Amino acid sequence: MRFTGPASATIFALAWPMMLRAIMLHGTVVIDAWLVAGLGEEAVAAMGLATAFGGLLLGVLLAFSTATQILAAKSFGTGRPEALRTALVCGLVINLGAGLAGLLATALVAGPMIEGSAHTPWIAAEARSYLAAFSIVVLGEAAAQSLSAHLNGCGETRRPFYSYLLAVPVNVGVSVVLIYGLLGAPALGVTGAAIGSGVSAVLRALYLGHHVRRANAAALAASAWTQGSFPRALRDHLVFALPVAATFLSATVANTVCSLIYARLEITEFAALTLIAPWVQVAGTVGMAWAQAAGILVAQLLGRGAGAGVLEDFLRQAWGGAVLAAAAVAAAYVGICASSGWIYGTLQAETQAALWSFLPVLLLLPFPKGSNAICGNTLRAAGETVYVMHIFVWSQWLFRVPGTAALVWMGVPVAWVFSLLLFEELVKFPPFHQRMRGGRWKVAKL
Template sequence: MKRSATRDWRQLLGMAWPMALRMLMLHGIVVVDAWLVASLGEEALAAMGLASAVGGLLLGAQNAFSNAAQILVAQAWGSGRPEALRSNYRTSVLINLSVCAIGLGFLALSAEPILRASAHSEEVFLGARNYLLIFSGVVIAEAFGQSLSAFFNGCGETRAPFYSYVFSVPINIALSYALIHGVWGMPALGLAGAALGSVVGSAVRAGYLLFRVSQDQGHWRSAQLEPLWPAARRHLAFALPIAATFFSAQASASVCMLIYAAYDVYQFAALTLMLPWVHVAGTFGMAWAQATGIVVAQHLGQGGGRAKLDAFLWMAWRGVMVSSLAVAAIYACVVLFAGEIYDGIDGRTRAALLTFLPTLLLLPWPKNSNAICGNTLRAAGRTVYVMHIFVWPQWAFKVPLSAAMVLWWHAPVGWVFAILFAEELLKFIPFHRGLLWGEWKRSLPD
């Protein structure tokens, strides 16, 4: 049993660390862009925050379907059916391209009135609009990048998506810096330069993953494809609740960001700086939870039993609780040393950041434990159950309470930020009840 636990720990760690670093680099791009843009002033930060709220919706939709595909690929890999593996690969790419087309259509019709209604000034509106127009290239590149990452992750090859960021992130950062500030012979484009650097970085990442797939000599490449329409229907039947969950999370975050825009420019700038850090530092726990879901899906695809699953989940939960302590420490360092990290930000922005500290110290613990539950339940097919747990607290609690506190009660920004922690507490009991005593678990063999 001890050797088995050690093997499980190594398997989970071997999958989780590349995923964590990949997520860290993905969300870190936003942090780095904010760091580079901060020198342009609070107006530029506000413009970037608005554009990211709208652009994040499109990337969130693609990420939603990719996370569903990741579980399906893991189940196909565990069952040893190459035809299912190849069909899931094809269907995932086609669905993400369709989502990309729909998203760009939405962007063309709705982005400008949304940005104009939310911007503090004409300068903020123009900066956000130009940033978002260029950022459309990221959406197109990520239609391929995210679906290919999901395929590699589902097969347990989590290093390939990580390496794609190793190649693309330095290009993104260097090019963004050069184009923002006009160094190394580049034009000084300001905020638009950050968006253009992100486009080039995403294109490099997608190109690398396409190259890796083309070089793969696995037996799945020659397997017979299932008919497209039945495969797509089955894929969508499983994926839609998961996609709805992830898209709802991104949509509610974007709506809240537009609500937060009613704050003065200093409080809104503080939120623009801190919220990406919530994702960046949180990647360690989220990657561990996603790797847990992949291993559980492979285990169930192989017809594994309940006792081994319980032992594995207990080990996974202990690991994610250790990471919560590290995440809380990172949050504290960002808040306490914000003046040194972001040279030139206003003292009023730093004061707003300090009010976030109590929430940031508590947030990782329920958030990471809920993530373990959610990814495990999705792997077990309880996608609708997980969807309800996510969607109702977001739209019946977080969004309306944020609107009331910001627009009507004019509550301090630290109180509104604390809603993130309250939302995780609402999800805690149903998530853990479903994981520990759900019917899906009782049906497993001993």
Template sequence: MTAISAPGARDVFALAWPMTLKALFLHGTVVIDGLLVAPLGEGALAAMGLAAALGGIVLGVIFAFSHAMQIRTAQAYGVGDPVFLKSALVSGLAISVSIGVGGVVVINLVAGAVVDALAPSVAVATQARTYLAIFSIVLLGEAIGQCIASYFNGCSQTKLPLLGYLISVPINIVASLGLIHGLWGLPAMGVAGAATGSAIAISVQTVVWLAMLARRHGPVFQSVGWRNDTLARTAHRHLTFALPIAATFISATLATHVCSLIYANMSLNAFAAMTLIAPWNLLAGQVAMQWTQATGILVAQLLGKRTPGPVLDRFLSRAWRGAFLAAGIVAAIFLVMCLSLDRIYPDLEPETRATLFGFLPILMVIQFPRATNAICGNTLRAAGDTVYVMHIFIWSQWAFRVPATALFVLTFGLPAFWVFSLFLWEEIVKFLPFHRRLRRGDWKQRDVAA
């Protein structure tokens, strides 16, 4: 009898590298928009920042549910049932579009009053409201597009979402540049030009992904029936699966924002250092995080195929070694970054640069427990153990990191190094419950097709 072969590190890499580039494009676009608007002055930046913060709440919810869509699709893809695939896609789209439409309605109803209350001036509030009105197109486009991109990822076609970004990002840059500053005969729209450029780019990107979906997966829509008898029951099952995953990501976002507000009570240099390290942490961390997400996709597919436990173990051992390699790469990136602080931030005060450099030991060590925890989390999610994973994240954030941050900053006034070390301690807190659950092994027998 021929032994069943397990996927290897190359299979994970084939999925992970397009997902990593896509994530870098996604987060990098925000930085680019800021650079394009910066010449308009602090008022324009404040208007864009305020509007983007409100719109970003809706986008965050969309992205959270798209991650659940990715795993559910991978399960269906592993089962090989076109009805299951159609059910996952239609249910995911229905939920995502509902979030997008609901978000647009809420923004149009209440955002004006929120903007007026938070904006430092009437001019900033006016620009922010205009930006948000145009940004509604982005929200609706992303509600459709991110769901389709996650569907592609779950079907091991991670290059297709990347192709969409390779098309949309240049369009966004060129259109925003022209519309912000009135270049090439285009109207000078200021901050509204940045939102319009994004809306144009996301619209094109969504159309491209819809065309890819129709061309590559058109027959899926022709399959008769639904996974759980009716569309309503199927959508309810999808929502039941997705809610704990979405809650995990939403909780992480809220915890980060709460901690950022607490950081504002630190000294100016310490707060600046905590603010500057955040985008580095986000961007560089994508290398390891996308590797672990790709691992989760393959685990979901293998479980859908009812792969024997020993084969799953062999695959995870290979994926784990790759995750440690990815963590090492991220640690090396932070080493180079910290050794180059004088060149990257030549205008920073020496105390701020010293604080940033002091984060180096934590930045290098944390990558390894973070990567192995992420392997556990994505594997357990792939097996449908989403509620347990949600509890680990929520309790480690709200029962540990957030109150510990408040204690360290507001009560004891500890240096930035110790405040930043809480990220490492959070990973240590999650380590035992994650690995103990994974080692139990009952996840290998889960029926993910239910």
């Protein structure tokens, strides 16, 4: 039986809520830092020190949730209630287990590292207090991210976005009250920001859990598991998810190492890289959301048993949309560079010049990055998570990280250091597209 592939409008309908949700997630971090900034530089330093650990934990949860999203989409495509239930329950168990394991590891190693990095005992104490309260965020997000991934896989991308519309104002309100001790509440300083984020995360999990329960009543009522037993199903889910988690973890560590290397640049060059990095991340969510939506639909088509012709027709539309998304991102980068003098009014002329020197790379970067993202999400949807992991890990650790160290050591202009982001995408381009042309993924089984 031949299935009709989704149109570009279907990809867009899935992509825009994920894009806005990602932007709001990045914005939440900015808002928390802005709220704490009123307490002074030492409070900001304490928060920054603690969130280095908290951010790594949330990154691991996001990685496992990405795998759950793919499996949920495949299960949704099959139309079998027991498959959908298996993906949901296994995803929740793995995320909660990863969250608890991460908190245990953090409790063992974070204390000495904070003590060694903090400039004053007060900063160390505040960082430890913030991190202790942040455990609420980790557990709440473990459930919320898994439930969001399940809904995304089922094509319900708007509901996770709505959960942020509900939770972000609560986060801001509770944080302000607890940071500064308003309305008779104790003034908890930076710890208040962590508690506010925790309340927000728990609220999101409850909201998403309620909706999943309503929307998936038939799946939750199923008594069977896809592999005959829950332990076997959990093992298969984990085997699929581990390469995805390793890919995200490698990227996080590689970015951290490169940031430490950047610190050896001239102060104006380092400042320019620091300022452009969040804009690259936020603007890049446009192309990444499009690619993730395409990956969800590929997984659903594979679950339905769609043939190679349907998959190829669909991907041609997806790649066409990716080009348009890349053009929009490139235009956004032009606007960011052009308005940087207004956004950051106190920048030195050298820093401003460094930002403008990034523009040629920024104009080209979205195009190979968007195409690689389509390939990566498609291959993951077909179960080729190990192959995708190898491409990312080796391009990072055999090319970008040593290349960054070498260029910084040689003292080349900062634009060449920044250009390694583009060249990394060009390194990944041949193995990704060669694998896509091979066609084995079109009949792959998860």
